Amino acid sequence: MSADLSDLPPAPGRLPLLGHTVALLRDPQRFLASVSAQGGLVRLRLGPHRMVLVCDATLTQAVFADDRVFDKGGPYSDRVGEVVGEGLGTCPHSRHRRQRRLCQPAFHHTRLPAYVPAVTTAVREVSAPWKDGQVIDVKRTMMAITCQAVARTMFSARLPAETARQVTEDVSLVVNGLLRRLLTPRALSRVPTPGTPRYHRAxxxxxxxxxxxxxxxxxxxxxxxxxxxxxxxxxxxxxxxDGPRPLTDREVTDQVITFFLAGTETLAGLLAWTLYELARHPGTQRRLHTDLAQGLPAGPPTAADREEPSLADRVVTETLRLHTPIWLLTRVLTTDADLGGTRLPAGTQLAISPYTHHWNPVHHPDPTAFDPGRWAGRRPDRTTYIPYGAGPRRCIGDRYTHLAATATLAALLTDWEISPVTERPARAVLGGAVVPRRLRLRVTAREQP
Ligand code: HEM
Structure with missing residues (x-):
């Protein structure tokens, strides 16, 4: 006999009115990882939103694969849609293929190497004023780099310094505002807070x-x-x-904002966590410095790199497992469906978190340890390593991200050594992405040969 929604176990730590929001905000990574112990499908409540978190790897792939039945939608996607209309990341299945075709050429692997100089220039401009021994605000600095890098590579726009600073701040205000709107219980959502006008202005x-x-x-x-x-x-x-027409200026603007929102905070989060781990693992950082002296690869991984990825690649792969920036993906059921023996009605909101897979010791032994060595001679399993999602809605910027992250590391580590200012582990905080809370690191100038 098949089960239904009410038979599913709830995630632990639920409070009246707030649901699981408090548990999530207290320690997002550990909370999301812990939920899978309850079962393959688990009920989750965030603010006013009831969802089913899909924790089983096979069921997760089934959801990713069929975007007709498990369409884009759900609370987070809907909030983002209020900002970007129906851009590539939020449009329904019916409009997705054409948009994806329009955007795809910019991410073709033959285009990627041409983006490296723009990324390197963005890094050099942001780091040029640093003084030897200075302590930097890592998240803010990485956002400055990724906003310039995305503007230059995707839109060939070199933003004046003041505009770049403003865009960086506005993107952060908008994604944080989106999160607040997602998690606020309905009863409180009309109460104005100091953040509301700031969000609208940004x-x-x-x-x-x-x-x-x-x-x-x-x-x-x-x-x-x-x-x-x-x-x-x-x-x-x-x-x-009467068929489809070219995009209007408004639609193009929606698309550009989609790429700023999807591509800057995520990449900045990845870079911030990578620098954090390298500061805590000086041996790995030293080996990267040695690799740099021999020249890090300047393009996307070749077939030979895929056989034996470079240390920089393994560092990025491992950071994306341990601290993956996207913490929740949502879908909505377009029709009644059976998922793993449970009958779910049309309209059910589904959620997937990479953390339930990435921090599962069955798939990744000693899951909370940073160990790039686990990827030596081994490629990530597509079902249990999902920082970019999977299926037709998989991240269009996946290879771009890898390239931009390794190019940023190469440019930064050529000139600077990174070290911690405290032994205390960083705590994760939720924004549009999972980022290290108030992370500060020291930069020390390296002797140039
Ligand atoms: C660490 C960096 C990144 C991570 C972890 C990441 C993660 C993801 C994930 C998980 C999805 C799938 C969402 C879903 O299935 O609901 C996605 C979609 C998307 N990402 Fe990324 N992303 C990153 C960087 C980027 C960059 C740099 C860009 C662009 C320059 C980008 C643009 C997009 C777009 C446009 C989509 C929507 C794709 C579609 O629906 O067809 N992302 N990303």
Whole structure:
């Protein structure tokens, strides 16, 4: 006999009104990892939202694979949709394939090596004013690097320093505002807080900045071989007909904001956690410095690299397992469906967290230890290593991320050594991504040969 929704066990630590929000905010990584002990499907309540967390690896893949039945949607996706309309990350299945086709060329592996100089320049500009022995605010610094890197590589836009600072701040305010709106119980959601006007101001400013970039490029017919050219110069798929039409400026703006939201905080979170782990593992950092002297690979991994990934690749792969920035993906059932013997009605909100898989000792022994060596001669298993999701909605920026992360490490570690300012482990905090809370690290200038 098949079970139904009410038979599923609840996640531990639930409070009246707030559901699991307090447990989640207290220690997001450990909480999400702990839920899988309850079963393959577990009930979760975040703020006013009731969801089913899919913890079983096979069921997770089934959800990823079928975006017709398990469509994009659910509370977080819906909140993001309020900001970016139906951009690539939030649009339903019915609109997804065309959008993905328009965006894909900018991420083709042949384009990626051309992005390295722009990433390196962004790193050098941000780190140029550093003094020997200075303590840096890591998250803020990495956001400054990733905003410039995404602007330059995806939109060929070199933002003036003040605009870049403002965009960085606005993206952070918007993603944090989105999280607050997701987790606030409905009864309290209309109560104005000091963050509400700040969120709206940041969103208006961000939209205006991006609309200016789009307008400037509309006036310029050249093909810059980047994401924005791909969106603006896409041929009309149905000239003179009633079918799909080229994207309007508003839709292009939505798409550009999608890429800023999806690509900056995630990448900055990954870089912040990578530097944190390298500061705590000086032996690994020294070996990276040695590799650098011999030249880190400047392009995406080749077939030979995939056989035996470089240390920089293994460091990034392991950081993405241990501290993966995306903590929750949501889907909504478009029809009644059976998932692992449980009948779920249409409209059920499903959630997947990479942490339930990445921190599972059955899949990754000693899961809370940072050990790039676990990837020596071994590639991650596609079902239990899911920092980028899987299936048709898998992250379009996966290879770009790996390239940008290794290029940033190469540029930073050539000039600087990174060390901790405290022995206390960093605590994770939720924003649009899981990032280390108030992480400070010391940068020491390296002697140049
Ligand atoms: C550490 C870095 C990153 C991580 C961990 C990450 C993770 C993810 C995940 C898990 C998804 C799937 C969401 C779902 O299935 O609901 C996704 C989608 C997406 N990501 Fe990333 N991402 C990263 C960096 C980037 C970058 C650098 C870009 C762009 C420059 C980007 C753009 C996107 C977009 C546009 C989507 C939506 C794809 C679609 O629905 O077709 N991401 N990302």
């Amino acid at each position: 969103l208006t400013r961000l939209r205006r900045t991006v609309a200016d970039v789009v307008a400037a490029r509309r006036a310029d017919p050249a093909d810059h071989q980047d994401l924005l050219s791909g969106l603006l110069l896409a041929p009309d798929p149905d000239p003179g007909g």
